[in-house]
Amino acid sequence: MSTKLPSITDEVRTPPRKLALNLKPREELPDDAVEAHSREIGERWGSSTQIAPAEPSLPPKVLAPLVSVRFDCPDYLDRELSVQAAGQGVTKTYLILSALRQAGLRLEDADLVKDRRRWKK
Structure with missing residues (x-):
């Protein structure tokens, strides 16, 4: 008496329950x-049971619409800007907008944002 083992194709073709x-x-x-139950499970498995606070998704004030401006500058200036910005x-x-403001051009406080990339729309 031989018992045939089911093949994987039989299992795949079987409709789900x-x-x-x-x-x-x-x-x-x-x-x-x-x-309390979350803390108990976290302690048992050695995991954190706290959720990090969410970062604000939008700035507190409404900002002016943005316009893309492109200009050429020497590569050493670009490197220096990159190093200073990272630092x-x-x-x-x-950095560029701050310098323009210091040169006397009008720039609203709400539009001078340290890192606009972190905002979620």
């Missing part, structure tokens, strides 16, 4: 109970 979708709703749990944690655009 239907799930019981008529589950009863769970009873409401107080936030304290959920937090200060800002963008090259911020």
